[in-house]
Amino acid sequence: MRIVRFLLDGQSSYGLLTGNEIEALAGNPMNGISKTGRKQLIGDSRLLAPVQPSKVVCIGMNYSQHAAELGLDLPEEPTVFLKAPSAIVGPGASIVVPKQTKRVELEVELVVVIGKEARRVRKDEADDYIFGYTIANDVTARDLQFEDQQWARSKSFDSFCPIGPWIETDWQPQNQRLESRVDGSVRQADTIDRMIHSVPEIVAYVSENMTLLPGDVILTGTPAGISEIRSGELVECQIDGLGTLLNQVS
Template sequence: MRIARFSTEEGMSFGVVEENTVAAVAAHPFGDLTFTGVRYPLADVRLLAPILPSKIIAIGKNYAEHAREMGGEPPAEPVIFSKPSTAVIGPGEAIAYPEKLSQRVDYEGELAVVIGRMCREVPAARVPEVILGYTCANDVTARDLQQKDGQWTRAKGFDTFCPLGPWIETEVDPADLAITTTVNGEVRQDARTSQLLHDVPALVEYVSQVMTLLPGDVILTGTPAGVGPLEIGDEVTVRVEGVGELTNRVVARE
């Protein structure tokens, strides 16, 4: 099932995407879904970020080759950091390049996990019980600021630096999915989630030992090798097999 968040002239709703239509649901997508009976052609709605999380927890250096391209060795434990909820944008929205502050902004295509219920200290074997589904993500990063600051909050935290979408896929197995990132149609990243150093169950177990996870919280699972710069005017697309594709254009920050 593909759960989307979308807007029409009537306002914002959650819905289930079925072929070329969206069936609206009442309230939020957590728990049993109640359909309103209203259905829209997919082409007539605007897809938004599928969720607005209370927090975004991201994992650094979770593919061995990416760790090496960044000048280090793969870490023994997950490296966690956070991005603010204000960084979230949806499919088709613009990534704002902050030229006054950064001269190197990179794409980082990732599989994102969306938490389905409040949980804490979840053992790996029970992780599927707390996951709503999966979506595509782009952990946009001001690389020069990351290197300058020595920590990642500013570099990862700009408004628009966390595109999510196009929807939440609830029925995919995340163990071995193809993930690619293209810039202006050229493939820049090409990997599989089976190459993750720490898989989804391990990540949710690890993060939930530190903090309580709430419905809608997002965990970014890490980016594969091939990260690189974006320029104003570029179009970047993250594709995850069985989930969908997320496209955003880069514009100058006003």
């Protein structure tokens, strides 16, 4: 299934996307799919971020070449940090460059969407706790990341976590290509199988350290090629089978 969140009569609603048509759902699809029969074309709809998580969990340096370009050693265990949920915006929303920074960069990432409460999950049962997958751009104020010597502020400005365009529930991470582009120029390109820590490892590790709730998301790391983005540019983050997340920089 392809699950979206969109505006319906001025209110946010979940929907089931089939072809170019969205059918509104009653309630949260993580509690079960209940169709309302109300439909509208995706071209006539404003898509929102497909999740409203209690927390945005991120994994740093999960591609070896990305760690190398930052001059950082590879960690033995997953590097976990958080972004503020208030940083989330949806497809088509603007990425706003704040006045506090002189360098903002893009980071395309595969996103795991948690479907039910997960605490101390074993690696071999991780799939049972995953609702689906989507795409994120882990936008980062790179200068502030190193000035602050921790990552909270640099990662959590409003609009610094575009997510979307939808959640795919019948998709499994294998060797799919992920790519970012700025005004059509490719900046990052790699395949998911080159992640250091796999999705089951990440879900198990994070759930050992904090309880994951339905709707929580885990950003699984970005490949090499992080690049500066500037006002007026169009940023595209794409993963095979999950679509393309587009956001303008302002």
